[in-house]
Amino acid sequence: MKIALDAMGGDHGSKVTVKAAVDAVNQYDIELILTGNHSKIIEILNQYEYPKEKIEIIHCEEVIENEDKPVAAIRKKKNSSMVVALNLVKEGKADAIISAGNTGALLAGGLLILGRIKGIDRPALAPVFPTHKGISVLIDGGANSDCKPRNFVEFGIMGSIYAEKVLGIKKPKVCLVNIGIEEGKGNDITQKAYKACKNAPFNFHGNVEARDIPTGYTDVIVCDGFTGNVILKLTEGVAASIFKILKEELTKNPVRKIGALILKSGLKGFKKRFDYTEYGGAPFLGVKGALIKAHGSSDEKAIKNAIGQAKTVIENNIVEDITYEIKKLGADILE
Amino acid sequence: MKIALDAMGGDHGSKVTVKAAVDAVNQYDIELILTGNHSKIIEILNQYEYPKEKIEIIHCEEVIENEDKPVAAIRKKKNSSMVVALNLVKEGKADAIISAGNTGALLAGGLLILGRIKGIDRPALAPVFPTHKGISVLIDGGANSDCKPRNFVEFGIMGSIYAEKVLGIKKPKVCLVNIGIEEGKGNDITQKAYKACKNAPFNFHGNVEARDIPTGYTDVIVCDGFTGNVILKLTEGVAASIFKILKEELTKNPVRKIGALILKSGLKGFKKRFDYTEYGGAPFLGVKGALIKAHGSSDEKAIKNAIGQAKTVIENNIVEDITYEIKKLGADILE
Known part of the structure; x- marks a missing residue:
């Protein structure tokens, strides 16, 4: 199981997300892909002990800031840690994405990049x-x-x-x-x-x-x-x-x-x-992929718990279950 | 200054409202008119010391219950403690009304009996x-x-x-x-x-x-x-x-x-x-008269404080001030 983590998101940035990633791979049977500034991430990773093969880094030049306009940021900052992480899920290279970054942008990204489950308005x-x-x-x-x-x-x-x-x-x-x-x-x-x-x-x-x-x-x-x-x-x-x-x-x-x-x-x-x-965080339900929004002010424990939460969402096929239940519904009830 | 108190309203009924009335006339320079069951009110009043000339009782046969439909109750129960108290304000015989009874009925009564201040929608x-x-x-x-x-x-x-x-x-x-x-x-x-x-x-x-x-x-x-x-x-x-x-x-x-x-x-x-x-309670602002809704579960202190609050509303001409401020407004801002 692979989970993408936007390492640059959140009020405390990579300092908190990278430590949380280390704690998560030490505790759970998962692999993580961290998206963000490679040298910053490596610098923090090097301070800790963890199974090296369980954390991969994808370097991204850009970061979506809290002040950015959601839709414009998703469209323009193609190489941001958030957009790259969302694309990993879309392309099937990761099973879930977690970000503590700009809420509006993450939800817009969920809609624009992952897309809605058929039948979910x-x-x-x-x-x-x-x-x-x-x-x-x-x-x-x-x-x-x-x-x-x-x-x-x-x-x-x-x-x-x-x-x-x-x-x-x-x-x-x-x-x-x-x-x-x-x-x-x-x-x-x-x-x-x-x-x-x-x-x-x-x-x-x-x-x-x-x-x-x-x-x-x-x-x-x-x-x-x-x-x-x-x-x-x-x-x-x-x-x-x-x-x-x-x-x-x-x-x-x-x-x-x-x-x-x-x-x-x-x-x-x-x-x-x-x-x-x-x-942990709040799942954004109804999009085609497991997406967890962590609180902007999350500390290491909150991010680590959000990673554990993403694992549970994946293991229990939440996205598939929603797709199935909505499909079963008569069209009339959704008018 | 005369204040009408619906003596039958509230979860605890006259036991609480009458004692609050006694405390209020002992504390404030006001006169009270209690509306409700005369013998019940007298029975409770007789247990306390207070200046007799400061509390008047108007006997009412009916009570609006919490389960009653608001508008229907106001229209049909003409001799209820709440409707009689509202009419005292409408007719200028009291300067304010307080009730801890059915909220919907009291608001409906405020609109139907007292009426809206001109310009207040x-x-x-x-x-x-x-x-x-x-x-x-x-x-x-x-x-x-x-x-x-x-x-x-x-x-x-x-x-x-x-x-x-x-x-x-x-x-x-x-x-x-x-x-x-x-x-x-x-x-x-x-x-x-x-x-x-x-x-x-x-x-x-x-x-x-x-x-x-x-x-x-x-x-x-x-x-x-x-x-x-x-x-x-x-x-x-x-x-x-x-x-x-x-x-x-x-x-x-x-x-x-x-x-x-x-x-x-x-x-x-x-x-x-x-x-x-x-x-105390919550004033219902925008009607032609001082109307205070006390919490249904009010105790003696809450009702007594609502009476003190009504006194402040009257002394400070709140109803007149709202009437004046709304009149000053250009019609355009209220479209």
């Missing part, structure tokens, strides 16, 4: 969402701001396959994010999406209110990309704000500091349960 | 949002699931007036909730709303990403009612989930329990900063 980002019970998958995490009703059906199908095959949830429960649980609630598009999902081939349980998402009420959280992005970023913001206030309150005076010291391991365990680096 | 709910810096106001909190661009301008104007006059924030900063900060980001309606807000008569600072809402980045958080409702409920859900996990981690063993005991006051202070009961 809108591929979508499917990050995991840590809940009180364990983890759920949210789809769409931000790829499609405006959606048609049929897109919600696609999201439900792809999210169910991912939740079952990669997260190991049997017959995952699928709910639509809405502002009330009864049918007929919500804005125009959500009401239409509800109707479309009622006849869809997944375990649809109606609406979920946002307050019940963190409890783990549903395994697959279906929504348009605008709502999904708001949910992900707000959760991150609320958690960060709570941790900050907690720290302020627990270090206000010497007595409290002693209490906080006693609770150090407890507070650490608490924080770990919200640590996105545990979960 | 969509009145909106404006709850406060506790942030790291203090408090912001979010508008719309859930009254309008689908919005036109002009509605966002109305929300910005009304939110600014409320933030300045009631929350005491000078020249409040207004931002549009979006999935990126640059102009041109987001779904179709948000892009159009951005253009409309650029020329609006408030301190518009562009987009705010959901992750920055809890930091207090903006004083007025403008969004459609669907997004606003998701933001409010998700914040509630994430905070509840974090408190639950924190409690689990901090009571896992005897040593940690000792640490938690030392930190008791710190943890209490921490929780208090997220306590919605401190902030």
